[in-house]
Amino acid sequence: MTTATPSPISPLDPTAATPLYRQIYDRFRDAIANGVLKPGDRIPSARALTKELGLARGTIDSAYSLLAAEGYIQARGQAGTIVAPDLKPRVPIASPRRPSDSKAGSTSFRPDSILPFQMGLPALDAFPRKVWARLGARCARAMQPSDMVHPPVYGVPQLRSQIAAYLQVSRGISCSPAQIFVTSGYRHTIELIAHALLKGGDRVWLENPGYPPTRELLGHMQITAVPVPVDQDGMVVADGIKLALRAHAAVVTPAHQSPLCVSLSLPRRWALLDWAVRSKAWIIEDDYDGEYRYVSRPLPALTSLDREGRVLYAGTFSKVLFPGIRLAYLVVPEALVERFEQISQAFTGGSPALTQAIVTAFIAEGHFARHIQKMRKLYAERRDATAAGLESVLGEHMQIDSQPGGMHLILRLQGKLSDRRLVARMRESGLYAEALTAWTIGRDEGSALLLNFTNIDSRKTAEGLAKRILALT
Template identity: 75%
Template sequence: MTTSKTHDLSPLDPSAAEPFYRQIYERFRSAIASGLLKPGDRVPSARALTQELGLARGTIDAAYSLLAAEGYIQARGQAGTIVTPGLKPRTPATVAPPAPDTATSSIGFRPQSILPFQMGLPALDEFPRKIWARLGARCVRAMQPLDMTHPSVYGQPALRAEIAAYLQVSRGITCAPSQVFVTSGYRHSIELVGLALLKAGDRVWLEDPGYPPTHELFAQMHIATVPVPVDAEGMVVAEGIRSAPRARAAVVTPAHQSPLGVSLSLQRRMALLDWAGRHNAWIVEDDYDGEYRYVSRPLPALKSLDRDGRVLYAGTFSKVLFPSLRLAYLVVPQAQVERFEQILQTFAGGSPELTQSIVTAFIQEGHFARHIQRMRKLYAERREATSAGLASVLGKHVRIDALPGGMHLILRLTGRQSDRKLVARMREAGLFAEALSEWTQSGKGTSALLVNFTNIDSRATAEKLGKRILALM
């Protein structure tokens, strides 16, 4: 199997000698040269990329002007900016095509409902359903007999290519489509990692507090989990090394930790990568809500710093589109592609072809990038409105953490009130929250509520809901 790789680029680096516009130029040129961006493909508008990267508009314009001057891209007015049709990359592309196909957590953790403050739900009222319906109808009409056979267990090739191109530009991750595997969700991705790279009796670091289903999944696979505390700089890597230096893997949420929202510092990122390289361990990067950051520029993916092929990158469409899609993806190191193909041939049935086709069209026509930009702006507004509304009603009873990103708030309870008992009363009253103490492996810790703000449409709504919570305290 040939190695598929473009330039081994690092993400936008403020300390680099190259200015930002040059780094952006190199990132796009690499994506075009490798075939991840093909002639005729749409690229983000300068305005959208300005918001995505948090840079000055002039920086983006300088990069795009250089790309246009060298013939890589063309502006088509209202049709947007595209990779120049008929372009023959100046650097020979070495990306190999995708290989041909060959042949639980506790009930109710994510209920099938839409309740105020319900965790894990994007702004469903703002999803572009008309566009989605139009694309869906078109994909149905275009179906051929081959599309009605068994789906690829690796994922539809076109979708894998679109994901690889998106990650190259937006997250600084250099990967070939063959490294991208489409899964049915985060839990499926973790299950594949366990089946492919781990065995019963292995030990895995988990953030504490952290996403509860991860611990439960590994327990079902008879893999021991080691709770590693989290502070203001993210996972305390030194504590993980002290507790279990020979652990086989670590699962982290470096962009903003789930659920505390802190970012893994650069020093700890490098320490984690160093540990994995020295001990031949694996790092699973769960890019938890990585698209939604409201303070400063979006942070680079940990995977973009990986030089030893130890990081597996897990992403999902549940938060950026909607959960019932049941579509996620896992990017694996090039050396592990064949191993994951073997596992998928045995344990996976493939995701629905029609669903993948609609998502592919949604990305190709630019709706995906525009939707993320709209939601980032909307969520910043709803985050502020929800925080202000709840604080005005519950100010004496809670302290609200100002998280830099994500889709939820942390309401830390004052006094000795039990978060679990309050959550139970809220559920009975038709409200949703999750108890922070239930996200720790010990079941102890600060008493706090986790509440989602994406479906709270105004400060007035937040105040009304806050009064209902107050009555339950």
Template identity: 75%
Template sequence: MTVIESSNLSPLDRSAAEPFYRQIYDRFRSAIASGTLKPGDRIPSARALMKELGLARGTIEAAYSLLAAEGYIQARGQAGTIVTPGLKPGASLASPPPRAEDHEAPPSFRPDTTLPFQMGLPALDAFPRKIWARLGARCVRAMQPVDMAHPSVYGLQALRAEIASYLNISRGLNCAPSQIFVTSGYRHTIGLIGRALLKEGDRVWLENPGYPPTREMLTHMNIDGVAVPVDQEGIDVLEGIRLAPRARAAVVTPAHQSPLGVSLSLSRRLTLLNWAAQHKAWVIEDDYDGEYRYASRPLPALKSLDREGRVLYAGTFSKVLFPSIRLAYLVVPEALVDRFEQISQAFAGGSPQLTQAIVTAFITEGHFARHIQRMRKLYAQRRTEAVAGLEAVLGKHVRIDSQPGGMHLILRLKATRSDRKLVARMKQAGLYGEALSDWTMNADGSSAVLLSFTNIESRSIAERLARQILGLM
């Protein structure tokens, strides 16, 4: 097998409008077509090419992924990546795929990548993997035949008890373990609520802008999402009452509005709860990252104010631990426990019991609380570093919103730049971003890009990545 060096490829043109990942992709295709690269030849690893070219690893991986998808190269594990055996040099090349900005498709929530600025990812480098591995090994050794049967569709009882205790202390929720239902993620949670409490044709308030998968799921359930505007105090409850006074439910993110980051004011919290009580409506509180507030202590949950049993509280382990764990939870009013047990028995399959056992041990031994405290400090630092680096390079072109908490930044684009086009170009260059326009219903909304800072380790890294963004503007 011949090992091909990057010197066999023509150099990149750093002044070209074509993104780097596309240039790399084109050069490999041309080298294969001309016979410079032959079937079976080993090509440089993404890491080696990243160091040699001085580019982000995501840029290299984006080019390699496209080449692999079109059949030009194959990954062989430890043997490296090679030109696909049997490929005929000089054969007609497939037409390159259309540029992302030519088709402004809605974003994927969320891709299985770890690109710079990628939303929805906690600081993966800071997760205590050794502790997790030790607890996992212990849970495996302790497994008994009964642990290998079908898991409870409500969730592991020990985990439900730990969640109830944690929420009581950290979020001000007074709930029993029986009110907690463990799910496989936010979509599962919304699906469970939809089957239990909603029906086709119901109207539901949705924050505008707001989390796109929520309205997508409700649409598939033939439920009418009513776009209710958000301002500096959160969702405009009075406007929601004007638009749809008899809506069946409202989906809100009170701690840090998703995506604007503002907190729902106390007066609006009380007005929302009063509306729900008067009209027998439900309030779905999505507390996706309420732990991460940097200006002060985390705010109590909206459900802590609920005296009429109208609020359903949705939490997740994805943002605190890691997304691939696929564990979330729902706290329902005591009067709804029987109803949700029935729906869970009919539709839920239960989450892996071994994973739940590891999470239970992680919480019981105090690692969970300590991890949150460490991440709160780390994110405050990384947010400061990311903002400083981005403003140093992009200050003339963007304005970064000041937010009290959360895990992402909002870059308001100056002039008349399209956030969708910039996000598409960033994706081509191996960077990640989400366009605020794609989070907005019934209008294009203001032009802004959402960037996560949780995996940006220093100001220098932020500046380097910002220079890449600047070149795409």
């Protein structure tokens, strides 16, 4: 079945020497030749185009007759007019792309692909799509005109309430729904915080190594990133104090440090909170995958230790559900609620209410908690299988770090192998990886690959992929 394609007609020029019918002909012909309109695509009827352009019907008929005579379009009666199915349009000449734009060398942290070892993706094959579809259909059927207006910029009240209840039980965070602001993702969360609490020229501690998009986003806002070393106990708070005692904020990943997966020790947590109180600074806790710990129960959130209102907690549904949902949330101290309401009114458009309604039902009916429990067990199994498969093939060339949790493995490269060069070769071969050195500023953390294991279904699969990596070394 063919579907109608929006009109490719740009505004016509009535003052031009070229007749209007010929301008219409030229635009359709160019759209077909350039691949904008493809063989079999339906084009607007002469009557519809007459009404859209406000021209005489004869002008449109003349253009369509010429296009049909030259074999560009075919009339199909009541089925409408389509681009000739057997037409072979010219392949448009692609404009040169910079190396940084190519998928092989891409540094994007939001790739629109599903590749082996791709970072940031949960187990998409294990997501309960049937349950999600049923809830989605029910929410869509229940929509009323009041649900179709602009969504609340702070988030749908029912979802905020469900998040508050979930955080209280699972992460030890006591908060009211009013303290929760629904965002469209981690970057939106950081942007919201920066607008509310920071200004150009401020300094912010960032973990080193750490998540590159954070420093990139802050850099665009003229906020200075201060790289603070990370060791086996997490961010070295004492080094942060030496580097920038009067920094205005610190961004940390206490549960599983991104990317080293170490946990911020209790003494370091208290030291960080003490620094924030003394310096009147803010702590931004990014708890991106705190649910996934395999050696013990998930650790309580840093926010649960905060008694002075200095910690802002950033959570996301991307890692526990799927990235395409584009939903995250921020929990702010009670004293900051009014400030964040003001900033949200100015900078936030609100996330789709229908999506929020589906997530609300997913949580309220217990599917969310069951899904996390299922994924925790599945990821433990897949992590062990992936590690075993990689070690059986790459054991002489790489060493896998021991990690208590998270969704990726760290493969330390032996010898003089460059992680960036190997990552580039892997991307060219249809495999995904991140280079640890690309996450590091001004220190020698060593070459290592960051490989997500959540979508690797067996040891056999991991061994096959490891052989492909070995061939690239």
